[in-house]
């Protein structure tokens with residue numbers, strides 16, 4: 001596997017991006033409608049067919065894009081499931097989300113009609129959907145937490161890489177938002193983008209984001225070190241997002257501006273994946 | 278055809294060849310007692326290493342074969358540096374020639390310049406230095422005031438350069454000089470190749486904070502440079518200089534620094550940082566991250582993707598990693614390696630300053646990568 005993405009990865013990522021962008025409302029709302037558009041376009045099943053030549057590196061590309069829309073669709077878990085398990089087209093088109101075992105109860109972190117829930121071996125399970133509020137605390141990556149024992153090592157490695165890539169997408173969104181903010185917010189009679197302290201925060205956020213992307217790619221290549229890569233990747237993404245908040249000033253600390261959607265997703269991914277060894 | 282991906286079988290073969298060669302060619306003294314060598318012994322080892330590299334054909338890996346190189350790409354360069362880093366090989370003395378002067382002459386020089394200079398860069402028989410910075414022109418490099426006045430058959434150079442590394446050992450100098458006082462900024466400079474062994478060149482080494490005298494101030498009084506030694510168009514030297522700087526901040530430079538970081542972090546993990554294992558492990562993670570960042574940037578470069586942005590990130594990454602490593606080494610208080618760490622800690626202070634300070638790198642990222650207009 002190369003660190004450079006293949007054409008198929010770029011193509012799928014671009015299309016998924018377009019669909020997510022045109023359909024997304026609030027970045028935090030799971031959206032069955034967007035998923036149906038993606039599924040109808042065949043983007044959910046694409047990793048299952050070897051003919052398409054989609055490799056893990058290509059999935060990382062899609063994962064990064066989807067990170068810009070946290071929680072919105074189960075695209076990443078579905079692409080991974082298509083790669084790991086023998087699931088038919090219909091099952092994949094329904095969308096695959098991981099099952100989380102909470103005590104004796106099995107719950108699905110993704111709340112939507114018709115979505116299939118699988119356990120770590122890919123077997124469908126009867127699951128009670130979670131409410132939207134609790135949803136934000138349990139991302140699709142719960143796949144790994146509840147069913148760790150049933151997931152074999154290479155799947156865990158791949159999931160780590162993919163979800164670090166999702167986190168990088170979160171950083172992408174926050175950096176974009178922060179650059180836009182720096183260009184319009186004025187203080188001392190001028191846009192704050194002219195202040196070098198602000199500019200260097202943005203540069204540092206960019207450096208951390210690029211490093212995190214390297215960590216995601218490295219995690220996909222080095223199974224034995226993937227837990228370490230994941231920890232490092234999430235931490236770097238957090239650095240980028242923290243700098244984004246700082247650049248925003250007081251507004252960055254408000255729920256309304258929404259940086260917490262991204263930060264929370266990263267914290268959750270980190271804490272869930274951090275438990276896996 | 279050069280390798281474009283690290284997962285090609287050819288890459289594995291090349292790696293195996295390099296690893297075998299490095300293991301056999303490495304000076305024994307370097308392998309066994311590296312940390313206790315004197316600066317003179319280090320320099321001796323570096324020169325021997327230059328010669329060995331040339332003999333074995335590793336000196337110009339990514340140079341085109343018509344100029345004595347191997348015609349390979351960035352991947353082979355990197356594999357070489359990775360393997361030499363694994364083996365803790367020294368960093369050659371002819372590096373400015375190989376990494377800066379050679380590629381610049383290949384990219385922008387005339388055939389006559391290539392024939393005259395390239396062979397002696399490859400075998401390191403001529404050491405090069407880079408005469409860019411001046412007392413009044415550091416970060417603001419375009420403000421250089423050393424002048425080259427047009428005379429019959431060439432130019433007369435007058436002025437002063439400073440912080441010129443290896444000037445006292447150098448036969449030749451890559452010079453950025455002012456050739457017009459009327460033309461606008463960035464179009465008033467020229468790029469010259471200057472012979473340092475002539476009348477009017479006065480090299481005065483400057484003692485550095487680590488006690489070494491690696492850089493100098495250099496005074497030029499009516500020093501002649503022939504027309505044939507102008508690189509690129511007259512007054513368009515800034516463009517040529519940018520080529521040099523992009524090489525300086527590129528993946529191969531980062532890879533040579535990985536050699537250094539590897540040696541230091543290994544020493545921390547093996548010995549000195551026994552009381553701060555977590556800190557040492559974090560540095561090790563960052564070292565691995567740098568390695569992968571270099572790999573990724575190199576593959577992007579080989580695939581001719583937009584890798585421009587990689588240079589500044591790499592420079593900030595390697596310089597701050599080495600600074601943090603040597604700082605931990607110093608803080609660890611390991612009595613056996615105290616002098617080693619003091620030396621490298623002091624030396625590392627230069628890394629966030631040279632080849633464009635880290636503040637300037639951050640400016641480049643906001644200006645040209647994130648494109649936030651001022």
Ligand SMILES: Cc1cc2nc3c(=O)[nH]c(=O)nc-3n(C[C@H](O)[C@H](O)[C@H](O)COP(=O)(O)OP(=O)(O)OC[C@H]3O[C@@H](n4cnc5c(N)ncnc54)[C@H](O)[C@@H]3O)c2cc1C
Pocket residue numbers: 196406407408409410412414415416417439440441442443492627630631632633634635636637640
């Ligand atoms: C060990 C060593 C070897 C060197 N070797 C060579 C060599 O071989 N050839 C050569 O030509 N040069 C060499 N240099 C010089 C080096 O390139 C310069 O020192 C460097 O570009 C900085 O210039 P300056 O020293 O004039 O610092 P200044 O430019 O005066 O900078 C002083 C401080 O101000 C900051 N600053 C300046 N402008 C800005 C800005 N726009 N935004 C934010 N901060 C800013 C800098 O980051 C720095 O912190 C070497 C330097 C060192 C330390």
